[in-house]
Every structure is written in structure tokens, then in C-alpha cells.
Amino acid sequence: MTKKIKLSELGSLLGGLDIEALEGVKIEGDVELDLGHMLNPQMAYALGHEAAQIAHHLINISRILGYPVDQMFSGTAAKPIRPSRLIESKFSVGRMEEWKTPIQEVTLGATSSDGGSRSSTVTLGGEHALPYYFDNPMPHRNYITMDVFDMPINMAKAVKSNYEDVINSPSEWAKKVVRDFGADMVTVHLISTDPNIKDTSPAEAAKTVEEVLQAVDVPIVIGGSGNPEKDPVVLEKAAEVAEGERCLLASASLNLDYARIAEAAKKYNHVVLSWTQLEINAQKELNRKLMKQCGVARENILMDPTTAALGYGLDYAYTNMERIRLAGLTGDAELNFPMSSGTTNAWGAREAWMVASPLKEDSDWGPREYRGPIWEIITGLTLSLAGNDLFMMMHPTAVQVLKEITQTLYGSKEAEPTNIDNWITAVI
Amino acid sequence: MKLNSPLQVYKYLPQINCAECGDATCMAFAAHLIDRSKKLEDCPPLLKDEFKKKYLELESLLAPEVREIIVGRGEHAKKIGGDDVLYRHQLTFFNPTTFAYDVWDTMAEQELVDRINNIANFRKFYVGKFLKVDMVAVRCVSGDALKFASAVKKVSETTELPLVLCSFDPAVLRAALEVVKDKNPLIYAATEKNWGEVAELALNYKVPVVLSSSDLDKLRSLALTFQEMGIKELILDPGTYPQGKQLKETFERCIKLRRAGIKEGQKDIALPIMALPLSAWLVYNDAVTASYWETVLASVFIVRYADIMILHGLEPYAMLPQVHLRDTIYTDPRTPVKVAPGVNEIGSPTKDSPVIITTNFALTYYTVESDLSSNKINCYIAAVDTDGIGVEAAVAGGQLTAAKIKDTFQKAGFDFKEKTDHSTLILPGLAARLQGDVEDVTGLRVMIGPPDSGRIPGWMEKNWPPKPK
Numbered sequence: 034m035t036k037k038i039k040l041s042e043l044g045s046l047l048g049g050l051d052i053e054a055l056e057g058v059k060i061e062g063d064v065e066l067d068l069g070h071m072l073n074p075q076m077a078y079a080l081g082h083e084a085a086q087i088a089h090h091l092i093n094i095s096r097i098l099g100y101p102v103d104q105m106f107s108g109t110a111a112k113p114i115r116p117s118r119l120i121e122s123k124f125s126v127g128r129m130e131e132w133k134t135p136i137q138e139v140t141l142g143a144t145s146s147d148g149g150s151r152s153s154t155v156t157l158g159g160e161h162a163l164p165y166y167f168d169n170p171m172p173h174r175n176y177i178t179m180d181v182f183d184m185p186i187n188m189a190k191a192v193k194s195n196y197e198d199v200i201n202s203p204s205e206w207a208k209k210v211v212r213d214f215g216a217d218m219v220t221v222h223l224i225s226t227d228p229n230i231k232d233t234s235p236a237e238a239a240k241t242v243e244e245v246l247q248a249v250d251v252p253i254v255i256g257g258s259g260n261p262e263k264d265p266v267v268l269e270k271a272a273e274v275a276e277g278e279r280c281l282l283a284s285a286s287l288n289l290d291y292a293r294i295a296e297a298a299k300k301y302n303h304v305v306l307s308w309t310q311l312e313i314n315a316q317k318e319l320n321r322k323l324m325k326q327c328g329v330a331r332e333n334i335l336m337d338p339t340t341a342a343l344g345y346g347l348d349y350a351y352t353n354m355e356r357i358r359l360a361g362l363t364g365d366a367e368l369n370f371p372m373s374s375g376t377t378n379a380w381g382a383r384e385a386w387m388v389a390s391p392l393k394e395d396s397d398w399g400p401r402e403y404r405g406p407i408w409e410i411i412t413g414l415t416l417s418l419a420g421n422d423l424f425m426m427m428h429p430t431a432v433q434v435l436k437e438i439t440q441t442l443y444g445s446k447e448a449e450p451t452n453i454d455n456w457i458t459a460v461i
Numbered sequence: 462m463k464l465n466s467p468l469q470v471y472k473y474l475p476q477i478n479c480a481e482c483g484d485a486t487c488m489a490f491a492a493h494l495i496d497r498s499k500k501l502e503d504c505p506p507l508l509k510d511e512f513k514k515k516y517l518e519l520e521s522l523l524a525p526e527v528r529e530i531i532v533g534r535g536e537h538a539k540k541i542g543g544d545d546v547l548y549r550h551q552l553t554f555f556n557p558t559t560f561a562y563d564v565w566d567t568m569a570e571q572e573l574v575d576r577i578n579n580i581a582n583f584r585k586f587y588v589g590k591f592l593k594v595d596m597v598a599v600r601c602v603s604g605d606a607l608k609f610a611s612a613v614k615k616v617s618e619t620t621e622l623p624l625v626l627c628s629f630d631p632a633v634l635r636a637a638l639e640v641v642k643d644k645n646p647l648i649y650a651a652t653e654k655n656w657g658e659v660a661e662l663a664l665n666y667k668v669p670v671v672l673s674s675s676d677l678d679k680l681r682s683l684a685l686t687f688q689e690m691g692i693k694e695l696i697l698d699p700g701t702y703p704q705g706k707q708l709k710e711t712f713e714r715c716i717k718l719r720r721a722g723i724k725e726g727q728k729d730i731a732l733p734i735m736a737l738p739l740s741a742w743l744v745y746n747d748a749v750t751a752s753y754w755e756t757v758l759a760s761v762f763i764v765r766y767a768d769i770m771i772l773h774g775l776e777p778y779a780m781l782p783q784v785h786l787r788d789t790i791y792t793d794p795r796t797p798v799k800v801a802p803g804v805n806e807i808g809s810p811t812k813d814s815p816v817i818i819t820t821n822f823a824l825t826y827y828t829v830e831s832d833l834s835s836n837k838i839n840c841y842i843a844a845v846d847t848d849g850i851g852v853e854a855a856v857a858g859g860q861l862t863a864a865k866i867k868d869t870f871q872k873a874g875f876d877f878k879e880k881t882d883h884s885t886l887i888l889p890g891l892a893a894r895l896q897g898d899v900e901d902v903t904g905l906r907v908m909i910g911p912p913d914s915g916r917i918p919g920w921m922e923k924n925w926p927p928k929p930k
């Protein structure tokens with residue numbers, strides 16, 4: 034037994050039907066719903082709104098009956114009747130009302146009027162929104178501080194070739210990155226102080242800091258060796274010789290005597306880098322301790338929540354930073370500080386430095402000279418979108434490109450307008 | 462999705478706790494529907510007639526905020542869109558950004574075939590799988606419909622990858638659609654000027670279509686009009702400008718569209734977004750600069766909301782970071798990425814094969830395993846249960862210890878005396894400080910390998926087999 038439903042019957046058939054009540058309907062025997070045309074949405078459109086609704090319900094019925102509805106659509110279509118003009122409309126979207134708390138502003142470096150000797154300073158933070166969002170323009174652009182080491186170290190070939198002439202002189206190295214590579218700041222890493230490396234004394238390390246301060250007039254970051262016993266002593270001495278310069282002391286962390294570093298920062302007017310390892314709660318804890326227990330003022334704290342390279346944990350680093358920034362913007366006063374990234378970590382990824390893939394199944398990786406800088410760029414760029422403010426970097430090209438894109442998104446880069454309408458036919 | 466707690470979902474379920482779905486209770490199943498790790502179809506009772514109404518209601522209540530559309534057919538078909546959140550930590554992002562690389566109809570045939578093969582064969586091993594790219598976008602440069610159709614034909618004969626057909630001329634698109642109408646290609650694009658004819662094509666050929674305008678009012682008009690006509694398979698191209706203020710505005714448009722769709726529930730605009738990093742090539746002629754900038758643009762839009770993009774450069778130094786960043790952003794932050802702990806064989810190890818220690822963090826394990834197997838090193842590899850933490854962090858955090866290492870071999874019933882004639886194991890270079898401990902606890906000889914497992918082959922040449930004591 035077959036019953037065909039005709040178009041003309043539909044109205045009356047479904048008119049009084051409450052489709053929502055179909056639950057109990059039993060269908061027996063061979064029921065053929067010859068609904069091909071009716072189900073066609075164009076036809077529905079032609080029949081007007083009411084019929085469209087019917088068609089919609091019918092689709093549901095057919096689904097209930099286990100009909101391959103989507104195949105029905107593929108019947109020969111009636112010529113679509115289309116509106117003769119576009120439906121007028123306005124797009125609008127609201128702002129993020131919940132971003133109420135700004136990020137703390139932190140200034141690095143001090144000019145002579147503020148008791149230092151820098152010719153310029155760098156101010157970070159102050160955001161009221163995620164980076165580059167239209168809700169609220171960022172008050173300050175991103176800044177880049179370039180790495181300088183107090184002794185020759187192992188570097189990827191692509192990086193090393195830029196520094197061979199200055200590798201034995203931190204002050205020449207510092208001059209080069211500022212003069213030639215556009216560094217906004219310089220980080221001097223006192224790695225030779227590590228007892229397992231050269232065990233350079235704090236006094237001698239402090240001399241290197243003085244030299245660098247004399248060689249360049251940009252704000253500087255003073256980094257230890259990462260040795261938890263030695264770093265507090267080294268940073269304390271370095272802080273003393275750099276008194277008043279508002280250097281960034283890198284870093285205070287939970288596994289060393291952070292109070293001693295905090296004390297040195299207070300006494301000699303510097304900023305503390307609060308470093309934790311990919312753990313938002315640890316970051317809160319350390320910031321809280323620096324503020325409450327050590328009495329460090331809010332404007333003297335910057336955070337380093339840890340940078341993992343693209344392909345080596347960047348997912349953790351990205352999300353950790355994004356969560357920290359969102360927490361800060363929505364009122365967490367233990368997390369609303371500007372952030373710094375050790376973007377140089379990107380060079381640890383084998384894709385950045387290995388000659389070729391160790392895997393024969395991989396497509397050719399291409400020349401590593403091009404892979405390294407782009408690994409550093411993309412690692413940094415990703416974190417800039419999560420809210421990172423200051424980037425510690427190494428490769429000159431990476432620095433240029435990251436500056437270009439972050440300043441473009443920040444809004445300070447002008448360019449000739451591009452006509453993209455003909456991208457399809459472009460000969461490239 | 463409109464429901465956000467398991468309790469809300471539970472109301473629509475059969476509530477009989479029959480466990481056919483694999484969960485002990487309907488409530489547990491509800492939680493899996495919320496986190497999208499299970500589908501409605503996994504609950505057989507719900508598919509029965511008596512629950513049909515509930516099923517249909519749930520289906521629409523659980524639909525992702527951003528519409529999910531499909532391009533292509535068969536195993537290479539791609540789902541595009543389907544996101545529910547603005548930030549990955551809130552759930553996860555679904556359907557990794559689709560990468561389409563371009564070819565064009567003025568290419569010589571051999572050149573065309575080579576390029577397609579480059580696209581289709583690209584692969585990069587990562588965490589137990591290969592990162593690959595997804596589609597071919599065919600651009601009509603000639604302006605000639607026949608020429609375009611024949612290029613599209615050649616492309617579709619050469620690859621199974623889904624296609625994006627690119628032209629603003631409806632006649633050109635029609636000619637190509639005639640050739641590949643069975644393959645569900647994506648057509649690019651309907652604009653303010655050609656929308657009527659392109660809409661007809663979308664309707665007649667039942668293909669998904671991109672709507673393009675860098676004016677969001679017009680883009681919304683297009684979206685409303687197409688949906689009113691019954692065309693649901695839509696993607697929005699808000700225009701990708703490569704530089705300056707125009708680029709900043711592009712970024713803002715993507716954020717506005719996604720916020721409107723997900724946060725404000727503006728259904729008619731909650732559609733997948735397309736970006737065109739290829740536009741970098743309109744302003745840079747030098748291949749390295751253009752590839753770098755294209756990758757920069759791609760990265761910005763992988764992070765902020767593009768669901769599909771069209772790219773040009775096939776330089777490995779550009780494609781590697783592109784596929785890695787996509788994987789970074791789309792990795793599910795909820796699932797710990799670990800492998801089963803235990804002792805596994807690589808190749809066919811014999812009594813003089815090395816025994817390698819590593820952790821059960823998937824990234825670590827697969828990296829080490831593939832370095833070994835790709836270099837045809839027969840060996841045993843012990844994945845120590847470090848709760849899915851990598852070597853260095855596990856040593857620092859105390860999950861990789863001498864006791865854990867011993868335990869791994871014990872549980873696996875691995876007897877060094879019986880399986881090896883050297884009673885030696887090799888620790889990762891980054892776990893060197895465990896050497897003494899491991900020697901004491903296991904009584905075995907312990908060698909320290911290089912810091913990176915990619916260097917194991919070279920290291921083996923110098924250090925294996927171990928010199929007799």
C-alpha cells in the first residue's frame with residue numbers, strides 16, 4: 034500500500050497538525066512520501082514562509098522515518114527564485130565588559146632625571162584588553178631585548194654567524210645588537226657565574242654589567258646563570274653596581290632565595306622578573322610572595338610564565354599565558370602584570386637547528402638557516418597573541434620580523450594600501 | 462552549544478542507565494556529550510521512536526555554535542568550523558584550520574602535476590602521526606572558462622584532496638563545477654557583485670560556497686540572503702590584507718565575527734572563517750620574504766579564528782611551522798598525551814641490542830621511537846610511567862626515578878639476564894643525574910646517551926656495543 038502526498042494536499046494535511054506531538058504517531062506498511070519537490074528549500078522559498086516551515090517540519094519527519102533526507106535534496110532542482118537584491122543588514126558586536134582591570138604598567142630603565150643614565154625607557158603593560166583587540170587600544174607596543182652572554186656559548190649556526198666578531202666582548206656584543214639589529218633593550222646573561230661552568234665571582238660579573246651599561250644607553254636585563262644557589266648573590270651584586278638604572282633582575286623563582294633578589298631590587302631601584310614554570314597557580318603564589326612577603330611594589334614586577342618552543346610545549350606556554358592575561362583583565366590582582374618570554378628557547382627545537390630530519394619518512398626539511406629564525410618568530414608571535422609584552426630574542430631577522438608584525442597589529446605600521454580584489458588572477 | 466552542564470543534557474536522555482553507550486550512567490554519558498567526546502548516536506535507546514523528539518531537541522541544542530560544514534567527499538573530506546569556545550582552555554578547538562595550497566590554470570601540465578604532488582605528499586612526523594596539508598585551491602588566472610575547467614580536471618585526476626575553485630566569474634566556476642560536481646568542492650566566491658549567479662551555482666550543484674567582503678555589513682547581508690535562499694554551507698571571507706592598518710583591520714574583523722557568533726549567539730553569522738595568507742605574495746616578490754610573511758599571517762589567523770586558509774608557498778621552512786602551530790592550537794588540552802607504559806620492541810632486537818629508557822609522554826616517546834625505527838636500530842625501549850611528563854620535567858618533578866625504572870622492567874617481566882648479554886641500559890642525556898641511583902637500584906650498568914634522541918645513531922657508532930668491564 035502506497036500513499037503519495039501531493040503538494041496541494043500538504044497545507045490541509047499539516048495545517049492543524051502540531052508537529053511537536055508526532056511522538057506517538059505510528060507508521061505502518063510501505064509509506065512512500067513523495068516529497069522531493071516540497072523538500073526543496075528553493076521551492077519552499079518560492080511558496081513563502083509558511084510553506085518553508087512545513088518543509089522544515091517535513092524534513093524532520095523524514096529524518097524520524099529514517100529517510101535519507103539529504104539525498105532528497107539532490108533531485109533536479111527547480112529554478113531558484115532568488116531575491117532581486119541583497120537583504121539589507123548591519124553588523125554589530127559588543128565590547129568585552131568583563132575586562133575591567135587593567136594590566137599593571139611597569140617601566141624599565143631610568144633617565145638622568147630619574148636617577149639613571151639611560152637615554153630612553155621602556156614601558157610595558159597598561160592593557161585593558163587582549164593584545165591588539167579593538168575593545169581598547171594597547172597603550173604600549175611590544176619590546177624586544179636581545180641576548181648577550183658573558184662568555185662564548187654554544188649557539189645554532191644560523192645565530193652564531195651574527196656574533197662571531199663580538200663573542201668575546203659582552204660590551205661590543207651589546208653595542209652591536211642595539212646599533213645593527215634594532216634591539217630595544219639588552220639582556221646580559223651572567224652564565225659564567227655558574228659553579229659548574231666558570232664560577233665567576235659576583236664582583237667580576239658585576240663588572241660585566243657595568244661595562245654593558247656604559248656601552249649602550251638602552252635599559253638592560255640582568256640574567257643569572259640559572260644556578261639557584263649562586264643567582265641571588267650574583268644578582269644582588271649586579272643590582273648594586275647598577276643602582277638606580279631600573280634594570281630587570283632575571284629571575285626570582287620559587288626554588289631559590291627570591292627574597293634576597295626582591296630586597297636587592299627594592300634597595301637599588303630595579304624591577305623583579307617573577308619566573309615560574311608553566312603553572313598559573315605557582316605564578317600567583319610567587320607574585321603574592323613578592324608583594325606581600327617581600328614588599329615589592331606592583332610597578333616593579335614583571336612575570337615570565339615560561340616559554341616552550343613551537344612543537345615542544347608551546348601549547349602549554351600559549352594557554353598558560355592566555356589564561357594569566359584573561360585572569361588579570363577580569364580582576365585577579367595577583368596576575369595582572371606584564372609578561373616576558375624567553376623566546377630564544379625556540380632554538381632548542383630540533384626543527385630550528387638540525388641539518389635535516391632524522392626521519393626518512395619526513396618530507397625534506399629544507400635549509401636550516403631559514404628554519405631557525407622562523408621558529409623563533411612563530412614562537413614569539415604566538416605568545417604575543419596570548420598577551421606577552423617583552424621578548425628575549427637572538428636572531429636579527431627574527432627580531433625584525435617579530436617587530437614588524439607586532440607593531441602592525443599594534444597599529445603603528447603604515448603601508449601603502451593593497452588591492453586584494455585581484456588575488457585570484459595574480460601572477461606569483 | 463546551548464547546553465553547558467551534564468544535568469541539562471541528562472533531562473533529555475532515557476535515564477535508564479543501561480550502559481550501552483559504554484558509560485555506567487546516563488549522567489556520565491551526558492558529560493561526554495558536553496565535552497563532545499561522544500555522539501548522540503552512541504546511545505541506542507535514544508534512537509528508538511519513543512525518544513525521537515528528545516533526540517531531535519538534543520541534536521539542535523548540542524549543535525556547535527559555529528556551523529560545521531564539509532568540503533570534499535570520501536576519506537579526504539574535511540570538516541570546517543564547528544567551534545564552541547573563544548579560548549582553547551575553555552574546552553578545545555575542533556577541526557584544525559584547513560590548509561589549501563594554490564595551483565593555477567596557466568601552469569604547464571607537468572609543473573601542475575609536480576606541484577600537486579608536493580602538496581599531497583607533504584608530511585612531518587609528530588607525536589605518533591604525520592602532520593599533513595589538506596586541499597588544493599585552483600585559481601583561474603587565465604579568465605578562460607574552458608582552460609580553467611581543463612586545469613581543474615587535471616587536478617582532480619591527480620589528487621584525491623578536496624578542491625577550492627577560485628574565480629569571481631560565475632561562468633568560469635560553472636565550467637569547473639561541471640567537471641568536478643561529484644566531489645563537493647568549495648567555490649570561491651560570492652561577492653556583492655556576482656552573488657545572484659553564484660548562489661544559483663551553489664543551489665544547483667549543492668556545493669559549499671565562500672562569501673567574500675571586507676565590509677562586515679555587506680558580509681552579513683550576503684550571509685542572510687544566502688541562508689534565506691536555503692544555502693547553509695557557507696564560509697565567510699572577511700578579506701585578508703597583508704600589511705599596515707588594513708591588516709590590523711583584518712585581524713579585528715575575524716575577532717568580531719567570532720565573538721558575534723560564539724559569545725553573542727548571532728546564529729546567522731556564526732559561520733566558519735576563511736583567511737588568505739597568500740596575499741603576502743601580492744606585496745613581496747622575494748620568495749623567502751614572502752614565505753616568511755605568509756607564515757606570519759597564517760600564524761596570526763590560526764590563533765585567531767580562521768577555520769580554513771589559502772596559502773601559496775611550499776617552502777619547507779614555511780610549511781613546517783604552519784603545520785606545527787596548527788597542531789599546537791588545536792591539540793586537545795583536556796587529554797593527557799601519554800602512551801601506555803611498558804617495554805616495547807623496535808625492529809627485531811637480539812641479545813646484543815640496546816635497552817633504551819624514556820618516558821611515557823607521547824611527544825617524548827614517539828620522538829624517540831621514530832628516531833630509532835627510522836634509523837633501523839633494533840632495540841628495546843622502556844616507556845616509564847611518568848604521568849605523561851617529558852624527560853627533563855619528569856627528572857625535575859620526581860616522576861622519573863630509579864625505582865620507577867626498575868618497576869617498569871619488573872612489571873613487563875623483562876629479565877636482563879635472559880633478554881640481553883650486556884645487562885646495560887641507556888638513560889637519556891637529560892636524565893644523566895639519575896645514573897648512580899639507577900645503578901644502585903637495578904644493579905645494571907648504566908650508560909648516558911646524548912641529550913637529543915636524534916643523535917642516538919651517531920652516538921651508537923661510537924659507544925655501542927659497550928666495552929666489556
Ligand code: B12
Pocket residue numbers: 310311312315340341342345346349378381817818819820822824825828829849850851852853854855856857858859860887888889890891909910911912913914915917
Ligand atoms: C612543556 C614543559 C613542561 C610541561 C610538561 C608537559 C609534559 N607532558 O611533559 C609542564 C607544564 C607540565 C612542565 C612542568 C614542570 N617543569 Co617543565 N618544561 C617544559 C619544557 C618547556 C619543554 C619540555 C618538553 O616537552 N620537551 C620536549 C620533549 C620531547 O623532550 P624530552 O622529553 O626531553 O625528550 C628528548 C630528550 O630527552 C631525548 N630523549 C628522550 N628519551 C631519550 C632516551 C635516550 C636513551 C636518549 C639518548 C635520549 C632521549 O630526546 C627527546 C627528543 O629530543 C621545558 C623547557 C624546554 N624548553 O625544554 C621545561 C623544563 C623541562 N621544565 C622544568 C621544570 C623545572 C618543571 C617543573 C618542575 C616546574 C615546577 N616547579 O612546577 C614542573 C614539573 C612537573 C612535573 N614533573 O610534574 C625545567 C627542568 C629543569 C631541570 N633541568 O631540572 C625545564 C628545562 C625548564 C627550565 N629551563 O627550567 N614542564
Ligand code: SF4
Pocket residue numbers: 474475476477478479480481482483484485486487488490491503504505506507
Ligand atoms: S546508552 Fe543511553 S540510556 Fe543507556 S546508559 Fe547510556 S545514555 Fe543512558
